[in-house]
Amino acid sequence: MPRLSRRVLLAGGAGAALLPGAAASAGVQAADLTSLRGQSWRSLQRYFSLERGLVYLNNGTLGPCPRPVTEVVHQAWRVLEQNPAEQGYGPLLEQAEAVRAEAARFLGCGVDEVAITRSTTEGMSAIAQGLHLRPGDRVLTTDQEHPGGRVCWDYLARHGGISIDAVRLPKSPADPATITACFEAALTPQTRVISVSHVSYCTGLRLPIPALAALAEAHGALLEVDGAQAPGVLAV
Incomplete structure (x- = not known):
């Protein structure tokens, strides 16, 4: 049985790639969600693209993303398509490493204990x-x-x-x-x-x-x- 540095492994999700505060590079800015703080639940509804009148509770499986996050995803995809090899193995890969560091701070663990999965x-x-x-x-x-x-x-x-x-x-x-x-x-x-x-x-x-x-x-x-x-x- 292999020994790992931690007895507890949290199997992470791809959502970590959009944590606010991750370093920006390649023209892709981290999602700014600060404007959402302190707002009422009703006012926050406008940030989501859910069908009108739908009460969505399945956030643990396939949760909806607020528009500032989806906009960053689309922006990153456009940047990647401009030069896939250059961006995918360069600036965007560097940004993924910055995301790992941000995720580690969020989870309270070391960077080497974080893997970004889908x-x-x-x-x-x-x-x-x-x-x-x-x-x-x-x-x-x-x-x-x-x-x-x-x-x-x-x-x-x-x-x-x-x-x-x-x-x-x-x-x-x-x-x-x-x-x-x-x-x-x-x-x-x-x-x-x-x-x-x-x-x-x-x-x-x-x-x-x-x-x-x-x-x-x-x-x-x-x-x-x-x-x-x-x-x-x-x-x-």
């Missing part, structure tokens, strides 16, 4: 494929995982011979220790990975990630966290 699912799958799990190894997860965070383990179970154990999370846990105890009871000597969501996409239950990280470390396992629902809402 989705959380891609990030989760990349980690799962890179762990080199063997037949008989076990992954401990829950019964409330988003399919995008579960499919990587289902693939390895089908094609790599690993086994998956799922903790049945309590509907109304008395406290975080109750949740941690469920995981501790489900661990086996063959458990190599604990894979959980920081916040459940179906119930909103917040898992005690620090306690689960300590449990995984004590067991010699890796904790992989599907963090799609948390950054920007909770301190991670």
Whole structure:
């Protein structure tokens, strides 16, 4: 089992590429969202291109971007098309590195611990494929995982011979220790990975990630966290 610098890996999303404050280059300016601060929810509606009257709640899967962000995306695409090789391997690549640094500050980790992916699912799958799990190894997860965070383990179970154990999370846990105890009871000597969501996409239950990280470390396992629902809402 390879050892990584952190026991907890947050599988990041492509949205980090548009964090305000990222260094501008190649004529592409970072999205300025400062004008949105302090405004009412109703006044903020005009910054989005959603259908009129639509109440959109699926922000953790495919969330809408405010127009200042989409404008930056379009601007970057136009700059890239002016000279794809020159821009893609030069100024725009440098800007991606600036974005990584901004994302690291936002998440409270080192720059070398951040990888920009196109989705959380891609990030989760990349980690799962890179762990080199063997037949008989076990992954401990829950019964409330988003399919995008579960499919990587289902693939390895089908094609790599690993086994998956799922903790049945309590509907109304008395406290975080109750949740941690469920995981501790489900661990086996063959458990190599604990894979959980920081916040459940179906119930909103917040898992005690620090306690689960300590449990995984004590067991010699890796904790992989599907963090799609948390950054920007909770301190991670």
